[in-house]
Amino acid sequence: MSGGIYKCTDAQGKTHYGDRPCGDNASVIVPRTAPRVDTGADQRRDKTQRLLDAMEEERRQEQQAAQEKRDEAEKRRLNCQRARARLRKFSEASSVYHVDSEGNRSVFTDAERESSTQEARDAVERWCDDS
Numbered sequence: 001m002s003g004g005i006y007k008c009t010d011a012q013g014k015t016h017y018g019d020r021p022c023g024d025n026a027s028v029i030v031p032r033t034a035p036r037v038d039t040g041a042d043q044r045r046d047k048t049q050r051l052l053d054a055m056e057e058e059r060r061q062e063q064q065a066a067q068e069k070r071d072e073a074e075k076r077r078l079n080c081q082r083a084r085a086r087l088r089k090f091s092e093a094s095s096v097y098h099v100d101s102e103g104n105r106s107v108f109t110d111a112e113r114e115s116s117t118q119e120a121r122d123a124v125e126r127w128c129d130d131s
Helices: 039-092 110-127
Strands: 005-009 015-018 027-029 097-099 105-107
């Protein structure tokens, strides 16, 4: 037989393998057939990949939502600062005035000042969390 795999045992009891018979006591080894390929493995691998992709997308969306929440909190904080500064201006200044396009000042009337102060209070209430 040519092209097979031969197994021989020498006088010392040592086993040898080769592609030629090594003596009278050589036996032919018949390799087993390779195991069948599991066609379900590809499906499981694809399902696992889809699951991993879905988890990655979910994590990305959670990170995006967290960033949007941080951005909104920063926007609220800045708007609160502006609203409080404006309220302080209307509440504490001895006089408040407009500046027209030519740079001329005109002092607020009492009604304008009260209206602007109320608008500033409303803005503080909207933007600032004093809880």
